[in-house]
Amino acid sequence: MKTIYILWLRQLKRYFRSKSRIIGSLGQPILFLVALGFGFGPIYAKAGGGNYIQFLTPGIIAMSTLFTATFMGIELIWDKEFGFLKETMVAPVSRIKIMLGRTLGGATVAVLQGLIVFVLSLIIGFRPVNWLMAPLAMVFLALIAIIFTALGTAIASKMEDMHGFQLIVNFLIMPLFFLSGAIFPLNGVASGIKYVVMINPLTYGVDGLRAALTNVGTGVGILGDLGILLGVAIVLVAIGGYLFSKVEI
Amino acid sequence: MNDEKIIQVNKLSKNFKDIKAVNNISFEVRKGQIFGFLGPNGAGKSTTIKMLTTLLHPNSGEIIINGKNPVKEPDAVRKAFGIVFQDPSLDDELTAWENMEFHGVLYSIPKQIRRQRIEQLLKIVELWDRRKSFVKHYSGGMKRRLEIARGLLHHPKVLFLDEPTLGLDPQTRNNIWEHIKELNKKEQVTVFFTTHYMEEAERIADYIVIVDHGRIISQGTPSELKKKTKTKNLEDAFIKLTGRKIREEEASSMDNLRMRRRVWGRRQR
Numbered sequence: 001m002k003t004i005y006i007l008w009l010r011q012l013k014r015y016f017r018s019k020s021r022i023i024g025s026l027g028q029p030i031l032f033l034v035a036l037g038f039g040f041g042p043i044y045a046k047a048g049g050g051n052y053i054q055f056l057t058p059g060i061i062a063m064s065t066l067f068t069a070t071f072m073g074i075e076l077i078w079d080k081e082f083g084f085l086k087e088t089m090v091a092p093v094s095r096i097k098i099m100l101g102r103t104l105g106g107a108t109v110a111v112l113q114g115l116i117v118f119v120l121s122l123i124i125g126f127r128p129v130n131w132l133m134a135p136l137a138m139v140f141l142a143l144i145a146i147i148f149t150a151l152g153t154a155i156a157s158k159m160e161d162m163h164g165f166q167l168i169v170n171f172l173i174m175p176l177f178f179l180s181g182a183i184f185p186l187n188g189v190a191s192g193i194k195y196v197v198m199i200n201p202l203t204y205g206v207d208g209l210r211a212a213l214t215n216v217g218t219g220v221g222i223l224g225d226l227g228i229l230l231g232v233a234i235v236l237v238a239i240g241g242y243l244f245s246k247v248e249i
Numbered sequence: 250m251n252d253e254k255i256i257q258v259n260k261l262s263k264n265f266k267d268i269k270a271v272n273n274i275s276f277e278v279r280k281g282q283i284f285g286f287l288g289p290n291g292a293g294k295s296t297t298i299k300m301l302t303t304l305l306h307p308n309s310g311e312i313i314i315n316g317k318n319p320v321k322e323p324d325a326v327r328k329a330f331g332i333v334f335q336d337p338s339l340d341d342e343l344t345a346w347e348n349m350e351f352h353g354v355l356y357s358i359p360k361q362i363r364r365q366r367i368e369q370l371l372k373i374v375e376l377w378d379r380r381k382s383f384v385k386h387y388s389g390g391m392k393r394r395l396e397i398a399r400g401l402l403h404h405p406k407v408l409f410l411d412e413p414t415l416g417l418d419p420q421t422r423n424n425i426w427e428h429i430k431e432l433n434k435k436e437q438v439t440v441f442f443t444t445h446y447m448e449e450a451e452r453i454a455d456y457i458v459i460v461d462h463g464r465i466i467s468q469g470t471p472s473e474l475k476k477k478t479k480t481k482n483l484e485d486a487f488i489k490l491t492g493r494k495i496r497e498e499e500a501s502s503m504d505n506l507r508m509r510r511r512v513w514g515r516r517q518r
Contacts, residue, residue: 006354014342083338090302091355092327249304 003093004101011072011105015112022113029064029117033057033124036183049185057118057126058210059182062144065114066202069145070173072106073152073240077162086249095245103149103237110145111138129215136222137212143229144205150233150240157243180206187218201232253280254313255406255439256301261310263296270296272463273310278407278456283433283440285454287447287487290496293463294443295335298411301441302332315406328356331400331438332409337392341385345376345395348384349402356403363402370398373435374428390421394428401432408432410442414449422446426453451483461491 015022037053044052079085088098118126128134155168179193180202189197197203208225211217220228256278263271271293278284288294299305301312303323312319315329339348346367353363371377374394384392393413400408410429414422426449433440444450450457451471458468467474467490471483478486 002354002357006351010340010343010351013347014340017342082341083334083336084340085338086304086334087338087352088355089304090327090330090332091352092324092357093355 003097004104007088007098007101008105008108011102011109015109022116025064025068025113026116026120028067029060030120032063032183033060033117033121037124053121053125054127054214055185055210055216056183057121058213059180059206060121061114061117061141062180062202062206062209063177063182064117065110065141065144066148066177066205067173068113069107069110069148070152070168072109073103073149073154074156074159074165074168075106076102076153076156076244077159077165080156080247080249081161085247089247089249095247096241099153099241099244100237103146103153103240106149106152107142107145110149111141114141114145128213133212133215137209140205140208140212140225140229143226143233144202144209147201147205147229147233147236150236154236154240154243157240157247176200176202179203181218182206185218201229204228204232254278255280255282255315256284256441257311257313258297258301259311259313261297261300261312262308263293263300263305264308269463271300271307274460274463274465275310276458276465276468278439278441280406281433281437281439282455283430283453284442285450285457286441286443286460287450287457288443288460289491292460292491292496294460295411297460298332298409298441298443302330302409303327328403329405330407330409331403331405333393333396333400333411333413335411335415337396339384339392339396339399342383344381344383345371345387346380348395349399352399352402358403366402366404370401371395373432374398390417390425393417393421393425397425397428397432401436401438404436405438407439407441410440412443412445414444414446422449429453447484447487448482457483459487459490466490 033053033056037056041052044050044055049055076085089095175196179197180200181197182202186194186197186203204220204225207217207219208222208229211222211225217225254277258277259275261271261274262269274293274297286294286297296305300307301314301319303319303326306320314326317325317329319326340351343351349367349371350363353367358366368377371380374397376391376395376398379387379391384395387395397408397410397413413429414425417425429440430453432438442453454471456468456470457474459466459474467477469477474483474486475481478489480486480489
């Protein structure tokens with residue numbers, strides 16, 4: 001337990017100490033909220049969708065959690081490069097604990113990042129429908145964070161260096177984000193895309209978050225979302241843990 | 250020094266595809282010894298250290314460290330050694346104190362003893378006054394000293410040092426070896442080191458094993474090695490034993506990372 005705690009603590013300390021990184025990684029979600037929110041708002045309203053900021057905000061919160069979580073996982077590469085990983089690998093602790101500590105630390109940071117975006121969204125006019133549902137929203141945020149930190153860790157365990165990083169951003173993270181219903185409603189998309197959307201775990205994260213914050217859910221319902229995310233989280237943590245235990249340095 | 254063996258290596262081999270990186274080597278390290286493990290690039294030094302420190306599994310042969318086999322009881326062996334890697338393995342974003350704390354918790358040293366030992370060790374390596382500085386503000390020599398202190402925090406029986414003085418100026422190198430010798434005496438810790446600086450090895454080591462192409466080609470005390478090769482110093486003895494040919498190692502992705510780190514320094518963070 002103490003092992004997991006100290007690894008978790010390390011991730012948090014690193015996060016709070018790099019103020020420039022916190023601010024830097026808020027740029028994109030704010031831009032998306034403001035530019036898309038106010039840009040598409042009138043069209044969205046005209047099309048009969050209602051208030052676009054209400055629709056968009058859960059998506060953008062999910063996005064910033066997705067990005068932060070994946071990067072926190074992939075940060076493992078830096079630890080390989082800067083040597084710190086070796087220090088943990090020769091310590092008398094199991095690799096599973098190391099992986100869990102790192103993943104929980106990364107996920108906590110990703111949740112914090114999502115919460116900051118949530119607070120900022122209140123400033124530009126987002127209003128949760130029911131504050132009593134906030135704890136449930138936190139659960140969804142945490143699940144998104146754990147899933148994608150574990151995914152990042154799994155990828156980083158297999159990557160030799162940062163060369164493939166751009167590839168992962170453009171061919172994995174961006175598609176996951178755009179095809180999750182984060183920025184536009186999914187009813188009516190072409191059937192080919194629909195299947196991609198259905199196998200994308202972020203879809204259920206965005207849907208659950210939106211249902212918890214604005215009471216508008218679609219598809220499998222809020223409990224369905226929860227179940228699917230839990231399942232995916234368990235599978236991905238297992239895969240991440242397995243691949244991490246095979247890392248050779 | 251006594252006759253008790255702290256490390257026993259018996260017919261150890263490791264292959265990577267069809268390359269025999271380590272080929273049937275056997276040697277022993279006595280308790281309290283300062284043991285030099287020398288060889289040109291690509292001789293199999295790092296592979297051997299990785300096997301000794303549980304990071305790699307041997308293809309054949311046996312290792313016993315402090316009475317335990319690293320393949321069968323990795324955690325027992327891990328508790329018995331400390332290591333300073335060739336590349337720094339500190340967290341730059343943490344302070345010296347925090348790096349030590351982290352290590353202490355990983356090795357489950359009880360809080361009170363941990364605090365006490367951290368203070369004692371940081372004082373020995375003269376970093377106590379700088380314990381609250383971030384490691385990123387440390388010089389190369391300070392980082393090395395901190396790593397040595399950290400490697401000793403859990404009171405290991407053996408301290409592995411993989412090129413501990415690489416890239417440091419002569420003052421710092423001397424200073425580091427003085428610390429190592431002092432700790433070897435004070436803490437009764439066995440020191441297993443590699444280096445490319447032969448004059449250091451000659452000065453420090455009680456016993457030396459020279460490897461090349463994955464095999465042991467000679468061993469003995471520095472003076473025995475000089476006598477065997479009829480040379481004046483260890484450097485000449487080393488060259489005579491291993492030849493003048495320059496070894497080419499294929500660059501691994503890790504080397505590339507290392508290179509980039511040197512080139513861009515800390516701009517990444």
